Amino acid sequence: GNSVTQMEGPVTLSEEAFLTINCTYTATGYPSLFWYVQYPGEGLQLLLKATKADDKGSNKGFEATYRKETTSFHLEKGSVQVSDSAVYFCALSDPPGAAGNKLTFGGGTRVLVKP
Amino acid sequence: GAGVSQSPSNKVTEKGKDVELRCDPISGHTALYWYRQSLGQGLEFLIYFQGNSAPDKSGLPSDRFSAERTGGSVSTLTIQRTQQEDSAVYLCASSSRAGNTEAFFGQGTRLTVV
Numbered sequence: 001g002n003s004v005t006q007m008e009g010p011v012t013l014s015e016e017a018f019l020t021i022n023c024t025y026t027a028t029g030y031p032s033l034f035w036y037v038q039y040p041g042e043g044l045q046l047l048l049k050a051t052k053a054d055d056k057g058s059n060k061g062f063e064a065t066y067r068k069e070t071t072s073f074h075l076e077k078g079s080v081q082v083s084d085s086a087v088y089f090c091a092l093s094d095p096p097g098a099a100g101n102k103l104t105f106g107g108g109t110r111v112l113v114k115p
Numbered sequence: 116g117a118g119v120s121q122s123p124s125n126k127v128t129e130k131g132k133d134v135e136l137r138c139d140p141i142s143g144h145t146a147l148y149w150y151r152q153s154l155g156q157g158l159e160f161l162i163y164f165q166g167n168s169a170p171d172k173s174g175l176p177s178d179r180f181s182a183e184r185t186g187g188s189v190s191t192l193t194i195q196r197t198q199q200e201d202s203a204v205y206l207c208a209s210s211s212r213a214g215n216t217e218a219f220f221g222q223g224t225r226l227t228v229v
Binding site for chain 2 (some may be wrong): 034036042043044045046049080102103104105106107108
């Protein structure tokens with residue numbers, strides 16, 4: 001079955017540092033890939049997504065590129081802010097039309113950005 | 116409403132009691148998911164509804180857990196004879212269709228079994 005593995009946290013950074021959160025997946029075919037973010041006290045929300053190989057999703061200064069050859073979807077941000085402190089979840093779903101399209105999530109990575 | 120609504124937001128129950136958790140998805144969304152998030156843990160898939168298809172119950176941890184979705188809209192997750200290990204935040208999400216569309220999450224129900 002599908003699975004997602006992401007680096008364990010917590011990740012502690014200083015403001016303006018470079019952030020990378022690794023995510024790799026196991027799936028058949030060509031899944032869609034997502035990053036969700038959960039800010040303190042809030043619900044999960046979509047951060048970015050990519051639906052086919054070599055696509056790059058981007059939002060709020062974050063980027064992730066769908067790498068089919070390495071089955072990865074690493075999240076990066078060049079200069080983090082305190083407001084980026086949150087838990088980040090990598091996820092995948094089967095493409096439309098597949099038999100099972102539920103979202104499969106990684107374990108989440110807590111990021112703490114210090115001023 | 117504008118988003119996915121879950122109720123109650125918090126529930127404290129005694130071990131052995133049954134609980135019902137409710138999810139109101141975004142109007143028109145055909146896909147509905149239930150997940151569980153234990154303290155410090157990731158998201159554990161429980162059950163998935165898509166339109167009129169048979170639900171994917173493969174994530175339900177035991178036969179004490181069940182869920183239904185009436186009229187393709189509201190969903191209820193029922194936990195019978197609750198145990199302390201059931202304590203977690205139960206999250207509901209919906210999407211306009213399955214696949215590569217965004218899933219919108221509710222704020223969750225924090226369940227504490229004492």
